[in-house]
Amino acid sequence: MEFLSQTYVALRGPTGAPQSAQETIPRLADRLAPTTLLADRRAAVLSLKAIARQHKALVGECALPGLLGILQNDAKLDPDIGRAALETLATLCDTHDADWGARPAGAAHVDTVLKTPEPTHALIELLGAEDMHVRLAAVLLLITLLHARLHVVQGYFLNAPVGPSTLVCLLDERDEGRPGDGVYSASPAARLMSSTDHYVPDLLHSAWFIVV
Secondary structure (H helix, E strand, C coil): CHHHHHHHHHHHCCCCCCCCHHHHHHHHHHCCCCCCCHHHHHHHHHHHHHHCCCCHHHHHHHHHHHHHHHHHHCCCCCHHHHHHHHHHHHHHCCCCCCCHHHHHHHHHHHHHHCCCCHHHHHHHHHCCCCCHHHHHHHHHHHHHHHHHCHHHHHHHHHHCCCHHHHHHHHHHCCCCCCCCCCCCCHHHHHHHHHHHCCCCHHHHHHHHHHHC
């Protein structure tokens, strides 16, 4: 209910008049700042997620730095904001968008995400999150980045503090469910394997050799 209320205010503006995307998106991006309440950041991310595909370039221009901050700082503490941020980033970084005109924006966003290793390291850590939905969202973003910039992601992965071990643990879940998930945790692992097996064999093999 709080999310719907805050989204309504963001879209209607303080005067109650409908706001354009050019007015709404910067306002939502401002709410991603770490100085705002977590509930406000969560509501802003959910609102941005809802419009990210339709306004891909503008959302990325205004909100990508804030979303990366949430990925690195909030996602491991709050599953709801973590999942929403991961899914929004996956949309922004999609370089196979059905809308050909949006693909250059996706490539630019990928380059921004991969400019430094910290966002990828935070993403890899989330592959081991307790919440299955966060793990799945992390896998989907990882797949998106791998398809776009395989070798850059591979380099960050191999140097990540928890990179290889986290991936190996995720793949081990193909045969076992995590307590409390209610469904088999094989879903994230299966999605990763089916989507990347012919793209990144070196990545998977490196993970096994480093850990073993």
